[in-house]
Amino acid sequence: MPAVALEAAAEVLASTQRQHVPLAVSPVAGLPELREALARRYRQRGATGLTAEQVLVTAGAKTGLFALLSELLQPGDDVLMPTPNWFGFDDLVRRAGGTLRALPLAAADNYVLRPQVLRAALTPATRLLIISNPNNPTGRVYSQAEWTELLAVTDEFPQLWVLSDEIYEGICFGPEAVPTLLAQPDVHQRHVVVSGFSKSLALAGWGVGCVVVPPALAPAIAARLFGTGAAAPTPAQAAALAATQHAESISGALCAQLAPTRAQLLAGLAALPGAPAIIAPEGTYYVFADFTRFLAPEWPAVEASARLVELLAAAGVEVVDGATCGAPGFARLSYAVPAADLEEALTRMQETFARLPMPAEIPG
Known part of the structure; x- marks a missing residue:
């Protein structure tokens, strides 16, 4: 946890105690100084003209995402999402009334989304396109x-909204910083971004997120937040403000801390039996590993994937089943763990997989 964030939150609490007054309640759209700091940071990243009024601070990124989806979608609206992608989108889209439609991408070409493939998948009925950048679980930027x-x-689709989930934007190992959708030309004023502080700014557990929307949409989102919930607590927002003001140093330190375990996990996966070529993730702190070679061929893919994850769990290795992200036989592994724990996990994985027959070893 960043020291500057902890100190800022502690000062809010200490000031309240010194003055013997109740803890201040934030406006539902967030503290003005935090909204302005976020807008300033996006302007520095190329979103010229962005104002604080377009930024709404929420009690967690998921709260903001659901408010946004609920405002944009009507029952049955078509929502297109390239997959693999974060498993939480499915339930949120459904609860907001939309119908999620997957656009599968391939690990073999590093999940490239070709313009012609996107154009073929879009229809006049598509209301929303969701892209995560960096992508969870693949780490694709x-x-x-x-x-x-x-x-x-x-x-070419004036009715289409484009949503970019950028919560991992500061965790980047590529040659360039992760570009924000907000810096791209928005001809129809239909670009929206969801982000937060738990990943790139190391404030997991503080429950602060944000959404950034075109000016015409901001009042409706604020009204929905006011009618359905409460603002993030002021100490948490003070921590988020301090983290925003020191975003580059916090993210830089986080990437430096993660780099050794990232290399360790990639090397360990490459040493597993029959390992395919692994493309190193450029963002997030996950590797989306291809374990399809270990699936039981007599089982349906989704069931076989779940069984494989259960075998790993029985060995004490917890992973996210790729089937929940649209890719059975893959698994999301985090390298945001101590090196000793990661080494033990890799050893247990090696032992578990060594006991499984590879498809080529199974009698015909």
Whole structure:
């Protein structure tokens, strides 16, 4: 946890105690100084003209995401999402009334989303396109050039909203910083971003997120937040403000801390039996490992994937089943763990997989 964030939150509490007054309640859209700090940071990243009024601070990123989806979607609206992607989108879209439609991408070409593939998948009935950048679970980062090509397609659909989940934007191991959707031309004023402080700024557990929307949409989102929940507590927002003001140093230190275990996990996976070529993730703190070679061929893929995850859990290795992200036989593994724990996990995985027959070893 960043010391500057902890100190800022502690000062809010100490000041309240010194003055013998109740803890201040934030406006539902967030403390003005935090909204302005976030807007300033996005402007520094290329979102010229963005104002604090377009930024709404929420009690966690998921709260903001659900408010946004609930405001945008009507019952049955088509929502297109390239997969693999975060498993939580499915339930949130459903609860907001939408119908999620997967657009499968391939690990073999590093989950590239080609403009012609996107154009073929979009229809006049598609209300929303969801892209995570960096992607959870794959760690794929979509570059500025890729955004330009993809948005040239979405611009052909004036009714389409584009949502970019950027909660991991500060965890990047590629040659360039992760581009924000907010810095791209928005011809139809239909680009929205969801982010938060738990990942890139190391404030897990503080329950602060944000959404950034076009000016015309901001009052409706604020009204929905007011009618359905409460603002994030002021000490948590003070921590978020301090983290925002020191975002580059916090994210830089986090990436430096993660780099050794990232390399350790990649090397350990490459040493497993029959390991395919692994493309190192450019963002997040996950590796999305291909374990399809270990699936029991007599089982349906989703069931076989669940069984494999159960075998790993029985060995004391907890992973996220790739089937929940649209990719059975893959698993999301975190490298945001101590090196000794990661080494033990890799040893147990090696032992577990050594006991499983590879498809080529199974009698015909």
